[in-house]
Amino acid sequence: MLFRVEKPTSVCANIVTHSGGCEIGPRPIDLHLKALRSLGAKINDTNGGYISCETDGLKGCEIYLDYPSVGATENAMIAAVYAQGDTIIRNAAKEPEIIDLQNFLQKIGAKVTGAGSSVIRIKGYEKKLTKVEHTVIPDRIISGTYMVASAITGGNVTIKDIIPEHIISIASVLRDIGCQINIKRNDIQVISGTKLDAIEVIRTLPYPGFPTDMQAQMMALLTLCKGTSIIIETIFESRYKHVDELLKMGANIRIDGRMAVIKGVNRLNGAQVVARDLRGGAALILAGLAAHGETTITGLEHIDRGYYKVEEKLSELGAEIIRI
Numbered sequence: 007m008l009f010r011v012e013k014p015t016s017v018c019a020n021i022v023t024h025s026g027g028c029e030i031g032p033r034p035i036d037l038h039l040k041a042l043r044s045l046g047a048k049i050n051d052t053n054g055g056y057i058s059c060e061t062d063g064l065k066g067c068e069i070y071l072d073y074p075s076v077g078a079t080e081n082a083m084i085a086a087v088y089a090q091g092d093t094i095i096r097n098a099a100k101e102p103e104i105i106d107l108q109n110f111l112q113k114i115g116a117k118v119t120g121a122g123s124s125v126i127r128i129k130g131y132e133k134k135l136t137k138v139e140h141t142v143i144p145d146r147i148i149s150g151t152y153m154v155a156s157a158i159t160g161g162n163v164t165i166k167d168i169i170p171e172h173i174i175s176i177a178s179v180l181r182d183i184g185c186q187i188n189i190k191r192n193d194i195q196v197i198s199g200t201k202l203d204a205i206e207v208i209r210t211l212p213y214p215g216f217p218t219d220m221q222a223q224m225m226a227l228l229t230l231c232k233g234t235s236i237i238i239e240t241i242f243e244s245r246y247k248h249v250d251e252l253l254k255m256g257a258n259i260r261i262d263g264r265m266a267v268i269k270g271v272n273r274l275n276g277a278q279v280v281a282r283d284l285r286g287g288a289a290l291i292l293a294g295l296a297a298h299g300e301t302t303i304t305g306l307e308h309i310d311r312g313y314y315k316v317e318e319k320l321s322e323l324g325a326e327i328i329r330i
Contacts, residue, residue, distance in 0.1 A: 021058045028283035028308065030204070037078035041069045045085050045093070066091030066130045074099040074212050077258070080107055086128040087116040087135075095126040101213040102172045106143045113138040146172040147219045148313060149194070151288050154223045155320065157185050158194040158230065158296045163323060164195040175216045179205060179224060183231055204233030204270055210241050222248045222289035229257040229269045230296060237266040248286030251279035255293055255301070273298055281305035284312045291316065296324055 039049050039057075041329055043051035045064040051057045066089045069082055078101040084107075086093035108121035115136050115314065117129035149168045157180055169290060170177075170189045177194065179186045184199030205228070210218040218241035227236040239245050246266060249259050254277040258269040276299030281287025287309035294301030303309075306329070309316065317327045 019055055020060075029039045029284075035074060035077075037071055037075045038081050040087055041071070041078055041082040041095075044069050045082070045089050047085070061239070063153040064130075066087035066093040068094045069096065070098075071095065071097045071193070073097075074124070076101050076103060079104055083107060083111065083118060083121075083126060083128060087111060087118070087131060089128075089130045091130045092129075093128045093130065095128075098124055098125065098126045099212065100124065102143055102146065102169065110138070110140045113140055117187055143172070144168045147217065147285075148216070149173055150176040151223050151292070151313070152218045152319075153180060153196045154220075154227050155292055155295060155323075157183070157202070158227045159325075160198045160200075161323070162195070162197045164193055166193045168192055168194060173254050176213060176220055176224075179208060179216065183227070196210045202227075202231045204228065204231045204235040204268070207236045207238065209238045212241075218242060219285050220244065221245060222285040223292055224253065225249075225259070225266060225268060226289040226293040226296075229259065229267075229271060229274060229293070231270045233270055235268045235270070237268065239264045239266070245283075245286075247282040248289045250269055251277075251282075251286070251290055252293055254279055255297055257293075275299055278304075281308045284308045288313065288316075291320070291327075295320070295327070 013080050039051060043049055044067050046061055047064065048060045049057060066086060068153045071078055074097050076099040079095060082095050098318060105121045115133060118126065120126040144167060149165050150173055152163060152165055153176060158185060165177045169192065181187050182205050184202045186197040186199065188195040208216055208224060210216055212219050218239065221237060221239055225237055249261055252259060255273060255274040256271055258271050260267045274293055274297040276294065276297045279290050280300065281290055281303055282305060287305060289301065290303050294303065303327065317329050320327050
């Protein structure tokens with residue numbers, strides 16, 4: 007992938023709309039704006055859904071993030087590259103994507119260190135940055151989704167060209183419920199167990215904890231595990247919209263605030279369901295693969311945001327799945 011990077015003009019202004027994405031609870035951008043304002047950006051976010059930004063030059067500073075937000079960390083890193091002087095970001099996110107961004111920024115000539123820890127240091131713009139070729143890291147959530155697909159269908163699937171350390175928390179849960187996990191260099195094999203057991207508690211957490219973006223997919227699997235499992239969603243307030251759809255398929259799930267109690271059932275049944283967000287939609291596909299009968303899923307626009315031709319990849323693995 008080729009990028010063109012040019013030094014900004016002395017005065018730069020832009021107007022953007024508020025961010026979108028799945029409706030999974032409040033997704034404030036206050037940390038993003040706070041970081042950019044600390045660097046010297048002039049931001050007006052009271053203009054009827056639009057945000058206007060202007061700067062006559064950014065200046066390095068110390069930024070403390072009240073929460074280790076991935077997006078806010080990334081925005082602060084990129085902005086600080088063009089700031090005069092040094093910037094320190096404290097309580098930074100530690101996700102692999104932050105390290106990958108640092109690797110890219112270093113390739114183009116930026117001086118960024120510390121990614122993967124809670125403190126990132128950036129030396130401001132000193133020389134012309136160069137264009138480079140950079141391959142982004144494998145998507146750990148897509149990898150995790152196909153891992154769960156193997157488990158929920160009683161399958162044996164090998165996922166190639168991944169970074170195993172990025173999906174350790176997912177692999178650990180699958181081992182705990184009875185799957186066999188074999189890791190070899192950049193490949194991971196998931197062999198579903200003959201009997202899958204419930205897990206006591208899964209708590210979503212920032213990396214390296216269990217990712218919130220795998221919560222829905224894992225819940226679909228737990229509906230068929232023997233016993234009672236508990237999921238506690240700590241990141242987003244409204245990330246259980248897939249539950250009502252799983253209930254249509256025969257799942258036994260009870261929601262209490264941010265906690266979901268899942269009692270395993272003997273089988274799921276096909277139904278007409280609606281994907282209301284990206285990862286919830288992926289969960290419904292997984293449930294449909296394991297259900298008796300035919301499942302029809304609408305709301306594919308959400309799923310397509312995060313999975314490229316998912317039906318083709320699953321068909322190659324033997325799934326009976328078509329897009330209408």
